[in-house]
Amino acid sequence: MKVASLSLKYFKKFHDHELSFVNEETGEVNDLVILYGGNATGKSTILQAISSTLGVATGRLRRASDLDWPGFYLELAARSWQFPYEVLLGINFSAAELAAACDYFSRVPDFAENPEALLPSQEQDVTLTLVEGKVSAPSRGQYFQFRGREYARKLVRQAPEGFDLFKNVGSVFWYNEFRGSTGLSVDEHDDRKGNFDENMLRRRLADWMYFHQRVTEGRYQLRPGQRDLYSDLERAFKTLFPNHSFEGAVPRESGSEVPWFFLYDGKNQYEIAEMSSGERAVFPFIFDFAFMNIHNSVILIDEFEQHLHPELQIAMLEYLPKLGLNNQFFITTHSEALADAVPPECVYDLNDYEEDY
Incomplete structure (x- = not known):
């Protein structure tokens, strides 16, 4: 899955703002999104909006307000405005990922007898909405298609494919600016x-x-x-x-x-x-990707350059796609050198948008 678009209304500092992450020339969703800007331009807010919304849909969060991110309090999201906040995410799925999600769902024991469970839909483009703390999709079937990795997690101990199940489905993973040497602190295979x-x-x-x-x-x-x-x-x-x-x-x-x-x-x-501060900044990524076999996922990294000298920033940026297959990376940075190192269609300069907030 990949985030194709984002709309924020009355959400923290954003009054009414839309971003498209689709390459205008190819029509494909960008695998890399660099959110560049100075302090207080809304870089972290965009990551928080994506992680809180997509986190609930994929099952990594029980509620959007459960997002553990310093400075994020969902109940304060619309405090500067007189209207309820709204987050809209346009999500694009590959056909292979949707097929795998349906296959895994059909193999999970007892799902057929569970009235709350519903066969995932096969919609390649789905809109997720976060309003007043609640995340929804146009239909329950579309909502369930976000749970492919959850189905794989329930099957991994018994399925002949084992760990390879996770190659075919995705989720969302996030790293805030206070990441340490132990990644997301989630051992999802052990429940x-x-x-x-x-x-x-x-x-x-x-x-x-x-x-x-x-x-x-x-x-x-x-x-x-x-x-x-x-x-x-x-x-x-x-x-x-x-x-x-x-x-x-x-x-x-x-x-x-x-x-x-x-x-x-x-x-x-x-x-x-x-370990050096640079090693500590890098270790969460390589540890989590090795342990959790992350593919087809949305990866959010705040303050990417933190504790990394310029050469290591570029080396890490070039290595990220090799950590997994078909992942999409959202990276925030203050570094002009980092923004200059990627194709211009991948860079979103939030300094240019400040007058629209």
């Missing part, structure tokens, strides 16, 4: 959602490392749909940070059940808690 601290990260990486060792030593054969996530994550890390590598898990002398996890920069060994 548990909680804060993902550094010790949990160390455990996860250690488990992946031990599994990787079994695979490389020939003691385990990967089944269909299984992946060597440790290998995938290290490959991505080394691409963005040449000469860096994973040293791996090392037991603590204190006897703690949680091991240290060390990396190597070509000269020195260092623990994951000692």
Whole structure:
């Protein structure tokens, strides 16, 4: 799925504003959208509007007001105006994603007996609306077609495709300016959602490392749909940070059940808690993409250049499409160099729109 258009009415600082993310020459929805502008031009507001609306439709949020984003309070969205706010998202689906969503729905146990469940529609263009905290689509069937990844999550343990189920359906994922080294803090495959601290990260990486060792030593054969996530994550890390590598898990002398996890920069060994600010800014993306197999999704990244020197900004920007298939990225930035590094049709200069707010 991709966001083709956005309309904001009486939403925070926006009075009546529309944006189209369709390339006028090709008619295709842009895979990359750069929202460029100074402070208070509404960059983060646009990401918040998309994530709160699409988050509910895809099931990542229970309510739009549940969006955990510093400075976002939905009940204050229309405080500057005398009318109710309205967010309209034009969403475009691929035919393959819609077919997969219907297939997965039909395979989820007990859905046929659940009166609340409804077979997803096959509409490639759908409008989502957020009004007074409620998200809706023109029909219930269209609303259910946003839940393809939720259906895959319910099937992943039993389906022969395993982890590969997630290649065919999408969702929405967001990273605010306060992202840390543990991404979205969501372990969606375990049906548990909680804060993902550094010790949990160390455990996860250690488990992946031990599994990787079994695979490389020939003691385990990967089944269909299984992946060597440790290998995938290290490959991505080394691409963005040449000469860096994973040293791996090392037991603590204190006897703690949680091991240290060390990396190597070509000269020195260092623990994951000692990563540079640049590494911490990048790690959430490569970790989440490796773990959650993100494809066909909308990815929102606020303050993309945060803690990244110019060369790493460009390297990361070029690498993003390689993390998954058919994803759409919305990136906010103050960096003129970053905006100049992409095709002009991908850049939306919000400084130009301020007089329309």
